[in-house]
Amino acid sequence: MVGYSAKILRINLTERIIKTEQLKADVVGKFLGGRGLGARMFSQEVPPHVEALSPQNKIFLATGLLTGSEIPASSRYMVVTKSPLNNTIASSNSGGYWGVELKFAGYDLVVLEGKAVSPVYITINNNQVKIRDAGHIWGKTVGDATDVMLAEFGDSQAKVLAIGPAGEKCSLIASVMNDRFRAAGRSGVGAVFGSKNVKGIVVRGTEKVKGSSPDALQGVLDGVLSKIQNNGVTGEGLPTYGTAVLVNLINETGTLPVKNFQESYAEKADLISGETLAELYDLKKDPCYDCPIACSHKCRVDGQEVAGPEYETIGAFGANCGVIDLKPIITANYLCNEFGLDTISVGATIATAIELYQRGYIKAEELDGTPLEFGNGAALVEWVRKIGTSEGLGAKMAMGSYRFAQCYSAESYSMHVKKQELPAYDPRGIQGHGLQYATSNRGGCHVRGYMISPEILGIHGRLDRFKLEGKAAWVKMIQDFTAVIDSLGLCLFTSFALNFDDYLNLVNAVTGADYTGEELLLCGERVWNVERLHNLQEGYSKADDTLPRRLLEDPIPNGPSKGWVHQLDRLLPEYYQVRGWDSEGVPTPECIFRLGI
């Protein structure tokens, strides 16, 4: 086994046929694995215009080329499927242990096709694969369902992926959870599992992944590990506070979205910061597989140990809902994990709902007694519960902020791109990051091209966040670079410490391939363009490469980025140009030929 097993597990749920297939070497060579492989197989196997919730959609659970290797933070797998939220190719990424265990079971990829007649879960015990009845766990929370599946499987070392009640009900912002509290969160991938009647997948694998030249790898690894440990972000900030370390940092730049992006600076942000979290809620490291960064933490609230909220979760439920109090944020996070909901989209949808209520679109009688107001932590928790159970107005909110706002003909108050809710960075104060929001293939997203690195953190470079010069080329480069990392199955956070050459050396050392840097980056560009071509085929156009009107027209009213709007119209044409696309954002024949897609 050289990095990958080249084995696909294909499960047809309609016919209950389980088979294995060989993965073609040339596809791996061009698309690596993970996100790239998933996107390629999706685009070849699923016809355009399939309804995302119909049996014709497929789910590709793809580990990365390097997932489960000896490389630090190589824990990631991708859920690739058609997004029911916005018809893009979803590729929701998660860490923990599940993806690694799948690799250890001998599979690079699981394909789920069709639709089970009734609820099922799947067990994978190395090469023993079974489809089992899940009638008794349908309706259960992620934690409870995980307990039952694990007990029935009978091996406590197995890893479990599951959807919660939100996915079962096809909430369009439902996530896929693994290892109880880790989320392949975005694009509504949980609803696709629900539509196929798949509650979960238990996996146990015992074969380690071996690289082709262990000695060569060891040399590269030593250098990489040292870089990670000696970097301020990966060696100190993230290990100590988790991603919540960003709260104060982003707030101090005046780009922390507050009250549905009506403001961008919170006076008392420190009360919801990583530092406060550590001080008051007993943060304890809980790392993913083989990860020296260990950004992931548990915390303790009212004597109970639960997952610590990530920066995005604090941004969405905290600042953006005006709730400057960690306790309800931690509870909302816990509920999202149990219901199987994406915290970013849920928080953003509640924020939109509050603004719609303030503006009179939503009437008091629709609320069934639960207030919609900024800063009300108890109500926030109750709305999360209502979204998770599709109760009352929660049923509409479970469709995400765009559709919810559409119900009131008030789409402009949904802070979305391509119907997916924006993460917790106000792009008016981070121009390159805004361009990346507008062009992200899966819609509103921060992890497809984290321009925060060069524009705020000074990583890979130190750019003026308000300036436009060179930003289009930067966004392209970081998007392609990220597509490589996602396809390798490494955690994006490794990129805070490593440069592109490090990844190149890792790939070549593990697989024995001899990619040049240019060739490897081309893999990422290929992935990006396959995703783009899908979007164009689904009817997306230049007009959808945009930002909410508020971010383009209303200057930030307070804080250190006061007065700025996003200048997308000055950036987009240049971006198309550096991508080799025409002025409408369509890849030119030359571009497609160059990429060999």
Next chain:
Amino acid sequence: MVGYSAKILRINLTERIIKTEQLKADVVGKFLGGRGLGARMFSQEVPPHVEALSPQNKIFLATGLLTGSEIPASSRYMVVTKSPLNNTIASSNSGGYWGVELKFAGYDLVVLEGKAVSPVYITINNNQVKIRDAGHIWGKTVGDATDVMLAEFGDSQAKVLAIGPAGEKCSLIASVMNDRFRAAGRSGVGAVFGSKNVKGIVVRGTEKVKGSSPDALQGVLDGVLSKIQNNGVTGEGLPTYGTAVLVNLINETGTLPVKNFQESYAEKADLISGETLAELYDLKKDPCYDCPIACSHKCRVDGQEVAGPEYETIGAFGANCGVIDLKPIITANYLCNEFGLDTISVGATIATAIELYQRGYIKAEELDGTPLEFGNGAALVEWVRKIGTSEGLGAKMAMGSYRFAQCYSAESYSMHVKKQELPAYDPRGIQGHGLQYATSNRGGCHVRGYMISPEILGIHGRLDRFKLEGKAAWVKMIQDFTAVIDSLGLCLFTSFALNFDDYLNLVNAVTGADYTGEELLLCGERVWNVERLHNLQEGYSKADDTLPRRLLEDPIPNGPSKGWVHQLDRLLPEYYQVRGWDSEGVPTPECIFRLGI
């Protein structure tokens, strides 16, 4: 019981809760029943932008205000739900006995909510309602599933509604079947049943529907019956040949679509006419409940008795696929009934596929050996089978002609309006009918405003089919009139013999109401506008009130309508005006106020 029972049966499939509710008198007064009641309840209960295949969609099985009464041809019920084909409000209409039996069981309406955990069917024995396991019949054809459900129910007088394998697989052109071979055919309503895991509904009811003043009704009935019997269409043409009587008639006007609307006249149409059907295939009347017209027929082929093909079916599989041979048409019709597929959409999709193959969009290797060519009857039958089983290219075709053509970026070869396939009348030679296609709320459809009556058959008037003058007002009037008939649960074919006053007298005699003609027609206009507002809310606009490019730009090349194109741009503004809509096709506040919606 005065016409209707005012009782709703509501079944929550997720929670397995069955309850009855009272129907509000004021809603009935404004929306009558059937299509109107369904549309009203749908628009009030189902939020906009719900995914049609998600549990949040609902199904309203609505009998008409007069369904099951002593009035002839009062057999209709409507399947109202969000269409997965095009997101409009589906209201697919069927006759036979099922809807009447539902009324006899004491219900005006059944609402299906949520999604069953595993396949179920529902039994309604008067007020005894049960949700039963359907695991053993999932995958069975409509006929086989009906046999099993009927046997298990134990009362051979019960009536059965069922979906076939196509609906289970969420084909977007899947129908809901009742009484084995009658179809609520259009808008993909079968897929919504499939998405909710509902295989069928058995119903037995023993309480007759009584009118409020039997004596008054008897007088009206005598006159109505005599009109139906003495009318050339309802007393002779339809009873003798069924709707297939139209084949020669429409062909002789040069408006019979041939080869995907590339031509509009078939030299040998008589070989697939009602007359030939009667001569060679032993037509035998098989009427719906209490129907003196008895347009529905069985026929006999190779010793087997099967449903006779309707005009639309002959048009779609015959002329439009270039198959001038009744035998494969009868077989294709039989297969559609068993798989639960809409014959119009299936035929149109095959015709589109053939043209795409001819033009080189589809490659030979995609065909798996089954030819795509006009005139090949054996291949036609095989394509129907492949669509029914979602096999090979059939899986893409099961999404309907628009999405299928989109897969090849060749939408202009899909002969659709709002993604729904056009029936068998070429609007280039029937200008009013073309306007009605373009403006039909559920997309390509002939029975929402059958302008063939005045423009070809000389019923209600005798219009010059090529002229534009007055057509917009005619279309509006016939659309509203039809919405009344659909809401009453009467067969549209009664309108070949009856005029609006007859319907008015029937309504008032049965219900004891005292509608004026103006008030009753306003009910129809109300229904039309509720449907229109839904479409606007879903994102449809003026740009979608259109016809395929071919029909607007390419003159008919042959036959008696040679040289004509459709002049939609000259008709549409006038239509908006007579509807009281603004120039963008949006109902004005005055219009909405006038209608009280």
